[in-house]
Amino acid sequence: MAIKARVRVVALFLLMLFLAPVVNLTRLQVLRSEELSQRPDNSRTLEDLSLRGSLLDRTGQLLAQSREGRRVYPLGPLTGPLLGYMTGRLGSAGLEASLEARTAGYAVPRTPKQAWNLVARGERRGDDVVLTLDRDLQKVAWDLLEGSRGAVLVLDIPTAEILAVASRPSFDPATLEADWERLRVDPSAPLIERGTQGLYPPGSTFKILTMAGALADGRTAADEVFACTGSMDAGNFILHDNAVHGPVRLEEALVVSCNVTFATLGQRLGVDGLRRWMDAFGLLEAMPLVPNAAEARPVHSGAPSAAAEAGIGQADLLVSPLAMARVTAAVARGGIDLEPRLVRAQTRRGQETWRPAAPSARRVLPQAVAEQVRRAMAAVVARGTGGAAALPGVAVAGKTGTAENPHGAPHAWFVGYAPARDPEVAVAILLENAGGGGAHAAPLASRLLQQALSR
Amino acid sequence: MSRRPSAFLLMALVSAILVLGAALAQAGLSRLDPPSPWPSVGLLLGAFWAGWLLSHLRRPAGDSMLLPLSTLLCSVGWLEVYRLGPAIGSPALGERQAWWIALGVLVFILSLFVPGDYRALEDYKYSCLLTGVFLQLAVMLFGTEINGARLWFEFGPVLFQPVEVVKILLVVFLAAFLRQFRHWIRLSLLSPEGRLPRKALLLLGLGWACAEGVLVLQKDLGMALLLFGLFLSMFFLSTGRRDLVALSAVLAGVGSWVCYHLFGHVRVRVGAWLDPFADPQGQGYQMSQALYALASGGLDGSGLGMGRPFLVPEAYTDFIFVALAEEWGMLGAVGVLMVYMMLVTRAFRIALWAGDEFGTLLAAGLATLVAWQTLILVGGTVQLAPMTGITLPFMSYGGSSMLANFLLLGILWRISAVGEVSGGD
Numbered sequence: 056m057a058i059k060a061r062v063r064v065v066a067l068f069l070l071m072l073f074l075a076p077v078v079n080l081t082r083l084q085v086l087r088s089e090e091l092s093q094r095p096d097n098s099r100t101l102e103d104l105s106l107r108g109s110l111l112d113r114t115g116q117l118l119a120q121s122r123e124g125r126r127v128y129p130l131g132p133l134t135g136p137l138l139g140y141m142t143g144r145l146g147s148a149g150l151e152a153s154l155e156a157r158t159a160g161y162a163v164p165r166t167p168k169q170a171w172n173l174v175a176r177g178e179r180r181g182d183d184v185v186l187t188l189d190r191d192l193q194k195v196a197w198d199l200l201e202g203s204r205g206a207v208l209v210l211d212i213p214t215a216e217i218l219a220v221a222s223r224p225s226f227d228p229a230t231l232e233a234d235w236e237r238l239r240v241d242p243s244a245p246l247i248e249r250g251t252q253g254l255y256p257p258g259s260t261f262k263i264l265t266m267a268g269a270l271a272d273g274r275t276a277a278d279e280v281f282a283c284t285g286s287m288d289a290g291n292f293i294l295h296d297n298a299v300h301g302p303v304r305l306e307e308a309l310v311v312s313c314n315v316t317f318a319t320l321g322q323r324l325g326v327d328g329l330r331r332w333m334d335a336f337g338l339l340e341a342m343p344l345v346p347n348a349a350e351a352r353p354v355h356s357g358a359p360s361a362a363a364e365a366g367i368g369q370a371d372l373l374v375s376p377l378a379m380a381r382v383t384a385a386v387a388r389g390g391i392d393l394e395p396r397l398v399r400a401q402t403r404r405g406q407e408t409w410r411p412a413a414p415s416a417r418r419v420l421p422q423a424v425a426e427q428v429r430r431a432m433a434a435v436v437a438r439g440t441g442g443a444a445a446l447p448g449v450a451v452a453g454k455t456g457t458a459e460n461p462h463g464a465p466h467a468w469f470v471g472y473a474p475a476r477d478p479e480v481a482v483a484i485l486l487e488n489a490g491g492g493g494a495h496a497a498p499l500a501s502r503l504l505q506q507a508l509s510r
Numbered sequence: 511m512s513r514r515p516s517a518f519l520l521m522a523l524v525s526a527i528l529v530l531g532a533a534l535a536q537a538g539l540s541r542l543d544p545p546s547p548w549p550s551v552g553l554l555l556g557a558f559w560a561g562w563l564l565s566h567l568r569r570p571a572g573d574s575m576l577l578p579l580s581t582l583l584c585s586v587g588w589l590e591v592y593r594l595g596p597a598i599g600s601p602a603l604g605e606r607q608a609w610w611i612a613l614g615v616l617v618f619i620l621s622l623f624v625p626g627d628y629r630a631l632e633d634y635k636y637s638c639l640l641t642g643v644f645l646q647l648a649v650m651l652f653g654t655e656i657n658g659a660r661l662w663f664e665f666g667p668v669l670f671q672p673v674e675v676v677k678i679l680l681v682v683f684l685a686a687f688l689r690q691f692r693h694w695i696r697l698s699l700l701s702p703e704g705r706l707p708r709k710a711l712l713l714l715g716l717g718w719a720c721a722e723g724v725l726v727l728q729k730d731l732g733m734a735l736l737l738f739g740l741f742l743s744m745f746f747l748s749t750g751r752r753d754l755v756a757l758s759a760v761l762a763g764v765g766s767w768v769c770y771h772l773f774g775h776v777r778v779r780v781g782a783w784l785d786p787f788a789d790p791q792g793q794g795y796q797m798s799q800a801l802y803a804l805a806s807g808g809l810d811g812s813g814l815g816m817g818r819p820f821l822v823p824e825a826y827t828d829f830i831f832v833a834l835a836e837e838w839g840m841l842g843a844v845g846v847l848m849v850y851m852m853l854v855t856r857a858f859r860i861a862l863w864a865g866d867e868f869g870t871l872l873a874a875g876l877a878t879l880v881a882w883q884t885l886i887l888v889g890g891t892v893q894l895a896p897m898t899g900i901t902l903p904f905m906s907y908g909g910s911s912m913l914a915n916f917l918l919l920g921i922l923w924r925i926s927a928v929g930e931v932s933g934g935d
Binding site for chain 1: 743746748791805806807808809818839840843844851854867871885892
């Protein structure tokens with residue numbers, strides 16, 4: 056009977072189809088099992104959280120700790136997106152995710168030493184990780200951002216250690232799971248750590264780099280006088296300055312933040328020259344000891360005006376506050392670059408079990424060039440746009456920025472260091488869409504530097 | 511008659527698996543302080559053996575393999591549901607599922623006691639069709655909306671999903687309709703002038719439109735796939751027109767492509783299927799968690815009560831197969847797939863033994879229904895197809911689907927009981 060023959064055909068066809076899930080189960084459960092298990096958002100790989108080590112600040116105070124099977128963050132939103140989170144449902148993110156292998160408990164011993172600890176001492180808890188952060192300074196940085204969106208970052212100049220990096224808006228890790236759906240779609244991006252991951256046009260703060268690069272390449276000299284008529288032909292449009300500065304010498308041009316001067320220097324260096332200098336300052340590479348830090352984006356635009364605009368920190372140039380702090384610190388050190396770091400050591404019961412290699416010093420600018428830029432930056436605060444950053448009794452050096460951007464009012468920037476003569480700390484302050492850097496960001500720098508120096 | 515002792519042994523084996531599994535699950539869950547499994551296990555064993563006894567007393571000639579296979583699936587599914595209950599904060603889940611299974615067995619027994627012959631169903635084909643259409647329309651208009659889909663009726667604490675019954679009604683209608691008109695359809699195809707087979711095309715077009723209608727109006731991708739797979743399979747079984755089946759498959763492909771570009775929810779499903787890691791905390795969350803569950807299960811599984819299948823949303827319904835694969839491993843999951851294959855094979859054998867065309871088409875249609883439904887759901891959970899919200903026969907938590915599946919089993923038993931008497935073996 057023909058129907059029955061067809062029953063056999065359909066039966067065979069459908070039974071053959073059952074092979075497909077068998078094949079895919081083999082693929083997913085056996086062949087790809089390892090790879091899937093190691094994905095960072097896979098919360099199944101986080102073994103019992105109670106065995107995890109803690110994250111500590113530079114003085115040994117707790118920043119993240121496992122308690123009753125949960126991760127607890129004593130500073131709450133102050134370290135929100137920086138430390139990230141580690142939960143059964145959402146997996147891990149931020150420093151928690153990057154340091155996962157270091158804080159992991161010894162559920163399964165992986166080295167002979169771990170096996171010994173487990174057998175001889177019954178120890179299964181993971182190591183602690185000491186960060187370079189200073190808990191008190193972190194609070195200061197956070198408080199400065201009250202009511203703003205943006206980031207505040209403090210860098211220790213001799214060691215390039217990040218002492219504080221605050222970012223707002225933030226989230227409260229204690230209620231993360233409940234708030235998740237809201238946080239995920241929040242247009243103000245509270246899950247992004249703005250100090251190291253946020254990328255912004257640097258505006259006039261970038262003139263430090265333009266000036267240093269042009270001097271070092273011999274494209275200008277300290278005594279060159281620029282004739283600022285209040286505007287210039289940037290290639291395909293007229294670039295307007297904030298004022299007519301008349302004839303200005305290079306140092307004076309930085310003091311008044313003359314766009315015509317630095318756009319001219321940008322044109323002399325060219326897009327490639329600026330990119331080379333960003334690379335020289337280490338801005339285009341990842342920093343292994345600041346996990347998740349975003350690399351700067353050099354100019355990609357092919358517009359004829361790109362070089363002039365990039366010279367004043369515009370065009371499609373993007374950098375993080377950390378990158379600007381790094382450039383500032385390199386100038387402050389007299390032209391020596393050190394790679395910034397956020398991780399200090401791994402410890403077990405107070406004993407170091409691992410420490411990153413000491414930072415290697417790299418000369419990026421001739422000493423003389425760095426001194427010229429330093430003098431100009433000190434003058435910016437002493438008698439220029441950065442006046443609000445001044446401190447009583449301590450000379451401060453810095454540069455303001457007011458970065459045009461497509462998202463509304465300009466971003467307010469300030470980068471600087473103190474004391475001007477014998478630098479100890481560098482700061483970078485960014486306030487999203489807050490307006491002028493001199494009026495809004497520089498006053499915060501004054502308070503921040505005072506706290507950082509009296510630390 | 512000679513198979514009865516072995517069926518008895520198989521039922522004993524199923525009982526042993528259920529009892530040992532319950533003990534393992536209780537031990538594995540000890541940290542969560544689970545409710546005792548034993549009242550539910552007692553209920554299930556009572557139901558299984560009552561079903562076995564009564565079915566063999568009432569219709570001794572029926573296919574005695576049906577009950578061991580289906581109760582094995584029920585047992586394995588129940589163990590996972592019981593195990594998930596305390597972990598997702600509803601410890602009574604296992605007990606409720608046990609009652610649904612017991613009621614399902616009752617439906618099975620009742621279906622055997624309905625007097626008369628299954629062939630009587632053939633006379634009610636239009637009633638079946640109208641009831642099915644009525645239920646579908648009613649649920650679309652007056653149903654309760656859950657997760658954006660209007661697929662349920664709410665009766666006090668009980669949710670009834672009419673589509674589970676509608677599927678069976680549709681198979682009955684198609685079997686009867688196609689048997690009655692298949693020659694007419696075939697003849698219309700064989701017109702000597704080489705004219706277009708208009709009537710057959712009209713019928714195929716109707717089936718196609720129904721499936722697309724379900725997809726568009728109810729946003730139920732799984733149901734649309736299932737309806738279309740079922741319809742094509744039965745059309746082929748009755749008419750044998752490979753060319754038209756191929757043509758429809760192509761049309762369905764075109765329809766899917768159009769839907770993909772027209773409807774956001776289809777795009778979202780397909781996106782979550784092809785690359786769940788593009789948005790692992792959002793649209794791809796369920797799928798990426800399912801993949802992690804599968805990966806953590808590995809070859810031999812974490813052990814019952816020892817894994818974390820509760821991290822996958824809807825693990826006790828749509829993703830029960832993933833929960834199983836995590837805790838019973840690839841070996842357990844493939845084993846369960848083999849049980850489904852055996853059940854489908856038995857149903858097709860019943861189709862082959864059936865004494866009449868309607869019986870053949872009905873049994874083959876029901877076999878196709880179980881096979882497609884299993885394939886679509888399992889395919890969706892192991893990343894072979896977009897995830898769809900249909901249930902896994904005999905395993906997923908849920909009353910409507912359990913009762914409907916046991917009704918299907920009852921119909922198969924009735925066909926097999928007649929078939930063996932008249933057709934011999």
